[in-house]
Every structure is written in C-alpha cells, then in structure tokens.
Amino acid sequence: MKLTKSFNRSLWVYHVNTGSCNGCEIEIVATITPRYDPERFGIKLVGTPRHADVLLVTGPVTHKMVDRLRRVYEQTPDPKVVMCIGTCGQSGGVFYDSYNLDGPQDQVVPVDVYVPGCPPRPEAIIHGVVTAIAKLERLEAEKQ
Amino acid sequence: MANDGEERPTTTIPIGPIHPALKEPILFTLKMDGEAIAAADFAPGKAHRGIEWMGMRRNPVQILYLAERICGICGVSHSLAFARAVEQIADIEVPERAHYIRTIVAEFERIQSHLLWAGVAAHELGFDTLFFLAWRVREAAMDVIEHLTGNRVNYGIIQIGGVRRDITEEQFALIERALTGYEDLMDRLLELFLEDATVKLRCRDHGYLSREDAVGLCTVGPTARASGVRMDVRVDAPYAAYGDLAIKPVLPDGYMGEIRGDVYDRIVVRLIEVGQSIDIVRQCMAQMPTGEILWEKKVPKILAACRKAEGEALGRVEAPRGECLHYVRMNKSGAPQTWKVKASTYSNQMSWLPMLKGEQLADVPIITASIDPCMSCTDRVAVVRGREQGVMTKEDLHRLSVEKTRRLMR
Amino acid sequence: MTAEKMTADEVMDLFTSAFGDGVHEAYIRTWGEGVARTKTPSLWLRIDRALLHDAVKRLMGITCPHLAVISGTDLGEAVELVYHFGIYYGTEGGEYMISFAVSLPKDDLTVGTIADLIPGAVFSEREKQEMLGVQIVDIPDDRRLFLPEDFPEGVYPWRKDDSGIPDTMVKNLWEVGRPTDRPEPPVAEKEHGGETDGE
Numbered sequence: 001m002k003l004t005k006s007f008n009r010s011l012w013v014y015h016v017n018t019g020s021c022n023g024c025e026i027e028i029v030a031t032i033t034p035r036y037d038p039e040r041f042g043i044k045l046v047g048t049p050r051h052a053d054v055l056l057v058t059g060p061v062t063h064k065m066v067d068r069l070r071r072v073y074e075q076t077p078d079p080k081v082v083m084c085i086g087t088c089g090q091s092g093g094v095f096y097d098s099y100n101l102d103g104p105q106d107q108v109v110p111v112d113v114y115v116p117g118c119p120p121r122p123e124a125i126i127h128g129v130v131t132a133i134a135k136l137e138r139l140e141a142e143k144q
Numbered sequence: 145m146a147n148d149g150e151e152r153p154t155t156t157i158p159i160g161p162i163h164p165a166l167k168e169p170i171l172f173t174l175k176m177d178g179e180a181i182a183a184a185d186f187a188p189g190k191a192h193r194g195i196e197w198m199g200m201r202r203n204p205v206q207i208l209y210l211a212e213r214i215c216g217i218c219g220v221s222h223s224l225a226f227a228r229a230v231e232q233i234a235d236i237e238v239p240e241r242a243h244y245i246r247t248i249v250a251e252f253e254r255i256q257s258h259l260l261w262a263g264v265a266a267h268e269l270g271f272d273t274l275f276f277l278a279w280r281v282r283e284a285a286m287d288v289i290e291h292l293t294g295n296r297v298n299y300g301i302i303q304i305g306g307v308r309r310d311i312t313e314e315q316f317a318l319i320e321r322a323l324t325g326y327e328d329l330m331d332r333l334l335e336l337f338l339e340d341a342t343v344k345l346r347c348r349d350h351g352y353l354s355r356e357d358a359v360g361l362c363t364v365g366p367t368a369r370a371s372g373v374r375m376d377v378r379v380d381a382p383y384a385a386y387g388d389l390a391i392k393p394v395l396p397d398g399y400m401g402e403i404r405g406d407v408y409d410r411i412v413v414r415l416i417e418v419g420q421s422i423d424i425v426r427q428c429m430a431q432m433p434t435g436e437i438l439w440e441k442k443v444p445k446i447l448a449a450c451r452k453a454e455g456e457a458l459g460r461v462e463a464p465r466g467e468c469l470h471y472v473r474m475n476k477s478g479a480p481q482t483w484k485v486k487a488s489t490y491s492n493q494m495s496w497l498p499m500l501k502g503e504q505l506a507d508v509p510i511i512t513a514s515i516d517p518c519m520s521c522t523d524r525v526a527v528v529r530g531r532e533q534g535v536m537t538k539e540d541l542h543r544l545s546v547e548k549t550r551r552l553m554r
Numbered sequence: 555m556t557a558e559k560m561t562a563d564e565v566m567d568l569f570t571s572a573f574g575d576g577v578h579e580a581y582i583r584t585w586g587e588g589v590a591r592t593k594t595p596s597l598w599l600r601i602d603r604a605l606l607h608d609a610v611k612r613l614m615g616i617t618c619p620h621l622a623v624i625s626g627t628d629l630g631e632a633v634e635l636v637y638h639f640g641i642y643y644g645t646e647g648g649e650y651m652i653s654f655a656v657s658l659p660k661d662d663l664t665v666g667t668i669a670d671l672i673p674g675a676v677f678s679e680r681e682k683q684e685m686l687g688v689q690i691v692d693i694p695d696d697r698r699l700f701l702p703e704d705f706p707e708g709v710y711p712w713r714k715d716d717s718g719i720p721d722t723m724v725k726n727l728w729e730v731g732r733p734t735d736r737p738e739p740p741v742a743e744k745e746h747g748g749e750t751d752g753e
Contacts, residue, residue, distance in 0.1 A: 019191040023216025023297040026260065030286075030296075033279040060727060062192060064702045092727025094213050097201070098194040099711065099723045100702070106733045119216065119297050139737060192700040197711045197719065232585050243588050362621050362674030373644075375620065380594075380640075380649035387592030387647065433589060457583075458596060458638060458651055460622075471625040471638065482712075484625035491622070494674050 010042020011129065014052030016072050018105070020059025023119035024086040028056055031122040038126060049076040054132065060088040060101045061108050073109040081132045084111045085125060087118045176505065184500035186493070199483040204230050204304055204450045205443055207483065214485060216297050217260060220253050221463035222470070222485065223302040228383060229459030229472040230304050234449050239436040242306035244428050247385040249292060249301055250461070251421040255326070256285040257464035258414045261516045262337065265411065268509040269346055270546035274336060281329060288322045291315055304446050305439030316429055323422050330419050337411055345552045347408040351499045351511035354405060361494040365466020366413045367515045369395050371405035377462040389427045394420055407514040451478060463488050465516045489517050506548040559642055560616065562595040562650055568616070569599055569609065576602040596651040603656040603665050606637070610668050613652065617641050624678040626686045628714045632657045633686055635665060664689045685712045
C-alpha cells in the first residue's frame with residue numbers, strides 16, 4: 001500500500017519495553033492477533049530495530065534503560081515514527097514520583113504520536129498508527 | 145585456540161535487555177561450552193520502578209491501583225493480596241458475595257494468563273499458527289473480563305473490604321456462554337499442544353528441574369507443581385471463596401501418569417489448570433451468596449479505618465504464576481510503614497540456573513519462557529563472565545529456536 | 555522430620571521452649587474467608603538474631619519449609635528483618651505461615667546468612683543488602699540485585715532516616731512539560747488550562 005513517498009510499503013513495527021508493567025505489551029501483541037488483524041495491512045512485529053519503520057515504546061523509562069532506548073532509536077533507520085504507548089510514558093501515570101525513573105519518554109527520544117491509556121485498547125493503538133501515517137502525510141505536504 | 149592440557153575456552157554470550165524472545169527486558173549471560181550451556185547467570189533490575197518505596201508514601205486505597213500495575217498480566221492477584229493483608233490488619237470483614245466475585249475474576253485472570261503463555265510458548269517454538277489461535281481463543285475471556293470489570297487489563301475491581309462492581313444476572317448468562325465455549329475447545333487445545341510430535345521432541349526432557357531443586361530454590365506455582373511439589377495457595381491456605389470449593393492442585397501425573405519435571409510437564413499443568421478454572425467458576429456461580437459487596441461504601445471511612453489500624457499481616461494469593469505474597473505493616477498513620485511485594489517470578493527465577501545447564505542455545509527461549517516469567521513483577525538480572533565475548537541479538541536467538549523446530553520436523 | 559503434623563500451638567511451643575529468653579514476642583493469628591471461614595494460622599516470632607540460623611534448622615527438622623521472602627522495616631533505632639516461611643504446604647487447608655523477625659541495631663547491621671540451608675534465599679538477602687544497608691555475613695554472592703550499578707553508595711531506599719532517598723533523587727514525572735523542539739501539532743493548543751493537572 002502506497003502511503004507516502006517515505007513509506008511506500010507496509011509498516012514494520014518494533015517494540016521496546018523500558019520497564020513497563022506489561023499491560024501495554026499484552027495489548028500490543030493482542031493488536032497483531034486475528035481479532036484486530038493489522039497484518040492484512042502488512043503491519044507486523046519485527047525482531048530488530050534495523051528493519052523497523054515504527055518504534056512502539058512502552059513504559060516509564062527506568063534509569064538502566066535510558067541508554068538502551070537511545071541506542072535503539074539511533075539504530076532504527078530513517079524515516080521513522082516513534083509512538084509512545086501508555087500513560088506512564090507520557091506523564092508517569094501511577095509511577096509519578098520515583099527515584100529510578102528518568103522522565104517521560106519524550107525527554108529521551110523525540111516522540112511523534114502519543115497513545116494514552118492504561119493500557120490503551122488495541123483499537124486505540126491502531127488509531128495511533130493511523131494518526132502517525134496522517135502526520136507523515138501532513139509533514140510531507142508541508143515540505144513541498 | 146585450546147592448548148594441550150588446558151580446558152577449552154568458553155564463550156560467554158550475553159543476551160541483552162532488548163529481546164524479542166521475552167517481552168520484558170532481561171539480561172542473560174550464558175557461558176557456552178561448545179553448543180551446550182555450561183553455566184547461566186542473569187540479572188534483574190531493568191524494570192525496577194521503586195514501587196515499594198512509592199507505596200510507603202501513599203494511602204492504602206492509592207496503593208491498590210499502584211499494586212495492580214506491578215504487572216499487567218497478574219494485576220488482580222497483586223491488588224487482592226494487598227487488600228487481604230490490609231483487611232487482616234484493620235480487621236475488616238469482607239461480605240461473602242464479594243469473596244465469590246473476587247474468586248471469579250481471579251479465575252478468569254488465570255484463564256487468560258495461561259492462554260497468553262500457551263501462545264507465547266508456541267511462538268518460541270516457531271508455531272506461529274498456534275500462537276495466533278491461542279490468543280484468539282483468549283479474546284473470549286477478555287470479553288468476559290471487560291463485561292465484568294470494565295477494562296481488559298488493570299481491572300480496578302478490588303477495593304479494601306470488597307469489590308467495586310457486582311455481577312448481574314445477564315452477566316451470569318454471558319459467563320456461562322464463555323465457559324461452554326472454552327469447554328468445547330479444551331480437547332482441541334490439549335490435542336494441538338500435547339499430541340504434536342515436534343512439541344514433544346522439543347519439550348520432553350529439556351529444561352529439567354528436579355524436585356529437590358524445586359524445593360531448595362523456593363519455586364512456586366505451575367513450575368513447582370510440574371516438578372512434583374504439591375503446592376497451591378488456593379488449597380493449602382484457602383482465601384476468598386476457595387475454602388468452600390472442591391479443588392485439588394494440578395500435577396502432571398493426573399494427566400500423563402508420571403512426573404518428569406521438564407518443559408512438557410509445565411505445558412500440561414497450565415493447560416489442565418485452564419480446565420480447572422472453568423470448573424471453579426461454575427462452582428462459584430452455583431453457590432453465589434446474596435448480599436452486600438463492600439464492607440463500607442464511602443472511601444474516606446475506609447481510609448479512616450486504615451489510619452486506626454496497627455499491626456502486620458501477610459496476604460497470599462495464588463497468581464497464575466505461583467504464590468504472590470504481600471507483607472504489610474501499619475502503624476496508625478496514613479501510609480503503611482512497610483510494604484513488601486513478593487511476586488511469583490521472584491521465587492521462580494532462581495530455577496533458571498539448573499534448568500539451563502547442558503541445554504543448547506536454541507532451547508534457551510522456550511526454557512526461559514517455560515517458567516512464565518513476568519519480569520515487571522521482579523526485575524531482571526545480568527551477569528557476564530568468561531574470557532571470550534560474543535554478542536547475540538534476540539532475533540538471532542529466536543531464529544535459532546525456529547530453525548531447530550524446522551530441522552526436527554524433517 | 556516428625557512424622558505426623560503438629561498443630562500450630564505445638565510448633566510455637568517448640569520454639570518458645572527451645573529459645574526461652576531469646577523470644578521477645580510470639581503470637582498466632584488465624585484468619586478465615588468465604589462462607590465456610592476455613593481458618594489458617596500464621597505464627598509470628600520475634601527472636602534474637604543469633605538464634606536465627608538455629609531456628610531455621612529446627613524448622614527444617616519439622617518439615618520442609620518454603621521460604622517465601624525476607625522483608626525489612628526501618629524502625630528508627632533498629633532495622634527489623636522478617637523471614638517468612640510456609641510449612642505443611644500440600645495438606646488441604648493446613649499450611650501454616652511462620653515468620654521470624656530479627657531486630658538489628660543500626661550501629662551493627664549484620665546478620666548471618668541462611669543460604670547454606672536454603673539456596674533460594676540468596677536473592678532475597680541480596681535485595682535486603684542493597685535496600686536497607688544490612689550486611690549479610692558469608693553471603694555467597696553479594697552483587698547488587700535490582701538497583702542500577704551507578705546508584706550512589708550509602709543510599710538505601712527503604713530507610714526512613716538520613717540514608718534514605720533524598721529529595722534530589724526523586725523525579726516528578728508529571729511536572730515535565732511538553733518538549734519544545736517538535737513540529738507543530740495540527741490542533742491549536744488552548745491557552746491557560748489547556749493541560750489539566752492530575753487528569
């Protein structure tokens with residue numbers, strides 16, 4: 001499916017866990033299961049950031065994972081979209097005051113789309129991916 | 145590279161925190177002797193959010209919601225254990241109907257957790273079709289949970305002194321439909337997972353954990369039961385409505401006739417437990433008492449009762465992965481003086497060390513997944529030793545596991 | 555191992571008679587839930603730290619115990635470690651939880667290890683070392699468990715005195731504002747009160 005000039009093939013997704021409670025992980029994996037079935041659009045989970053177009057980052061970033069998150073972000077080739085899944089990555093959520101957490105995700109990597117929820121439903125995650133595609137189209141159009 | 149008279153240099157392979165084989169960040173370090181693992185070590189800590197420290201600054205009702213998000217898969221177990229501990233200290237009597245509702249929600253959580261694990265185990269073996277099937281079947285349980293509690297994950301249904309929502313008559317019919325659906329599927333699921341020749345080849349006699357090791361390393365839950373230890377908090381120290389029901393711990397010899405303590409036995413235990421959960425929910429629905437669902441409806445009054453409470457207590461529940469224990473100590477102030485969480489994977493993770501010894505690298509994903517690790521409940525560990533270092537990504541490891549399956553299938 | 559199952563009172567008497575003055579407090583609490591109210595007892599003992607190893611050995615002489623976890627509290631003058639064991643699991647409705655609490659004065663925060671009796675205790679002991687600053691003597695493996703390597707030495711998260719977490723280390727995630735170097739969103743941001751606090 002031809003989305004934009006940058007992404008003219010299907011989107012491949014890579015998921016990074018920076019210390020989350022796994023609620024968002026379950027919902028992300030539930031999103032690729034037959035009920036919601038994004039694989040009909042060609043969206044699939046890959047095992048390495050070097051193949052990915054979209055980074056799904058979950059969890060409030062613990063101290064040990066800051067460096068690794070940055071490295072994964074750098075390993076993902078451009079053009080890429082970073083999605084922050086879950087409330088704890090956006091404002092801390094339930095973990096709003098902790099000694100081992102280094103900030104919401106947008107302090108570590110630039111985030112394009114925020115999907116709130118604890119955890120967000122699979123429909124919300126799909127909506128987030130659609131919003132990401134729309135944002136890309138808008139940015140491409142603005143460039144011209 | 146080996147000199148005469150010297151031992152072969154071992155390779156050390158760190159399997160780093162970002163890892164497709166496990167959804168959580170874990171760092172393994174495997175000392176390899178050729179193709180077999182000589183020693184394994186691992187380090188938790190990458191998901192450490194300081195939850196117990198945060199809990200000491202919040203009041204008990206706030207901690208309920210924090211406890212639920214210790215782990216998304218076994219969330220209600222944590223909040224139930226905490227609520228039990230506080231109820232024991234403050235001497236709060238929970239109405240009987242609330243006990244039954246708690247039991248029903250906990251059993252549905254167990255069903256969806258075991259089916260989740262079954263899918264993940266199939267994925268590690270390379271059976272993606274089975275992975276998708278297990279998760280699609282799981283959606284029926286998620287629908288029921290959503291009808292009962294309002295959310296698929298992180299239910300928010302436990303309150304100190306009871307539950308927050310009641311189960312109505314229409315919902316009973318819904319639950320019954322879901323249970324019947326699962327009963328029809330049980331035979332098929334058992335056949336797909338257990339009768340398959342490749343699954344048997346990959347899982348039989350791999351990841352062996354002896355009974356002595358299981359007891360000495362303090363394992364709990366299905367991991368311990370698969371090695372022959374008859375340990376199940378629901379039976380040993382009944383809580384909620386389990387004291388009124390007729391249940392027995394599930395051990396592999398009931399289905400297989402013998403106990404071998406390997407990965408295959410763990411699959412058996414978990415799948416049979418799904419059937420057991422269906423039976424428990426049926427019993428609960430049949431015996432459900434009427435009455436209130438909350439000891440006290442107004443939250444400020446609950447908090448006032450907690451502020452007057454003093455003492456210490458243990459709240460234990462049988463989470464899908466094993467025994468989950470919360471130790472709470474209160475001293476007449478707003479926040480608890482001490483709150484210690486012991487999740488089941490905290491106890492189970494030590495069993496990785498004897499299980500991985502002598503195994504091949506391609507078996508690492510399925511063996512590590514076989515104890516059903518939930519590192520957000522625990523935190524990970526990493527250790528590196530040895531002279532040589534080789535780096536492997538998760539994708540390589542998963543690919544090795546899948547290739548081994550294909551090789552065996554020929 | 556004694557052949558038949560002892561009652562909770564018998565188990566308690568075994569320890570109180572063996573240790574005499576070493577036991578500072580001992581009580582049994584029972585709690586039952588559900589309609590049938592099946593009660594299970596939990597035994598609590600406060601003993602001297604020198605008696606801990608012996609207590610665990612005696613417990614292993616009764617039956618095979620299951621160490622659940624070791625928890626710790628900062629009591630101001632002392633740090634108290636509580637060892638939670640479960641015995642007689644496998645009997646229907648008959649498991650007792652028995653907990654030994656040892657009090658360690660803050661000027662001498664040491665206690666002997668029980669990892670030689672129960673190998674699975676190593677993890678819990680390592681956690682207490684890093685969270686409370688307790689020194690476990692003869693521990694087989696004393697690396698840090700959960701805290702990151704660059705966590706400052708001498709800071710123990712569960713302590714309530716000066717060696718606890720200072721306020722400088724606590725980060726309030728919700729106070730961090732929006733990043734300013736991102737492209738403009740398609741929807742115009744509302745003025746004042748666009749971001750509601752504590753949603």
